[in-house]
Amino acid sequence: SYVLTQRPSVSVAPGQTARITCGGDNIGYKNVHWYQQKPGQAPVVVVYDDIGRPSGIPERFSGSNSGNTATLTISRVEAGDEADYYCQVWDGSGDHQGVFGGGTKLTVL
Amino acid sequence: QLQLQESGPGLVKPSETLSLTCTVSGGSISNNNYYWGWVRQPPGKGLEWIGSIYYSGRTYLNPSLKSRLAMSVDTSRNQFSLSLSSVTAADTAVYYCAREVITTDYFDSWGQGTLVTVSS
Numbered sequence: 001s002y003v004l005t006q007r008p009s010v011s012v013a014p015g016q017t018a019r020i021t022c023g024g025d026n027i028g029y030k031n032v033h034w035y036q037q038k039p040g041q042a043p044v045v046v047v048y049d050d051i052g053r054p055s056g057i058p059e060r061f062s063g064s065n066s067g068n069t070a071t072l073t074i075s076r077v078e079a080g081d082e083a084d085y086y087c088q089v090w091d092g093s094g095d096h097q098g099v100f101g102g103g104t105k106l107t108v109l
Numbered sequence: 110q111l112q113l114q115e116s117g118p119g120l121v122k123p124s125e126t127l128s129l130t131c132t133v134s135g136g137s138i139s140n141n142n143y144y145w146g147w148v149r150q151p152p153g154k155g156l157e158w159i160g161s162i163y164y165s166g167r168t169y170l171n172p173s174l175k176s177r178l179a180m181s182v183d184t185s186r187n188q189f190s191l192s193l194s195s196v197t198a199a200d201t202a203v204y205y206c207a208r209e210v211i212t213t214d215y216f217d218s219w220g221q222g223t224l225v226t227v228s229s
Contacts, residue, residue: 001172033215035156042205042219043148043156049213086156090214096169098146098158 004101022087113220131206
């Protein structure tokens, strides 16, 4: 089965740029979605299909995907961005199979 | 506005069957643009996709759970359901139901989640 690898934690100062990566075999050929989850809440999609941004999500959130790494970039980080972030793909090699990364805890210093 | 609400027992005994229902309001479960899915999250851990179902009843199930898992849809009640048999403590988690956009395959709307504890 397909595996997505994320660093457990990333720390950044307010106003700086956070980059959260998601590794997978040839992930560049897949569409990657990113979810933000704050404590006690359901996840919310912040980027879909590598670079898409749902309505209501600030332009500070952007994504990229190439080779074996997808990246969620959060510019001008704010305290309210502190959350867990999960990448997700669908593994179509066999069937319609959802796969989540292990998640990255973003700490705003 | 679309809303999803999970319902079911919060406590299940080991070896028994966990059953949850998701009630959809503000939209039709028969809309052919969406799948309807379940995602779970053990306490303090990450997200795990459980499975997705189309309004026709076509299911896509996580291979690691497939032997214990069943999903169904009731279009007349605008609900879909999950049944997980032979549960153990490892199945203790918050269970979320969610809507999956077919064209882009991301979950665009989620329920609030319900904690199910497996314990005697």
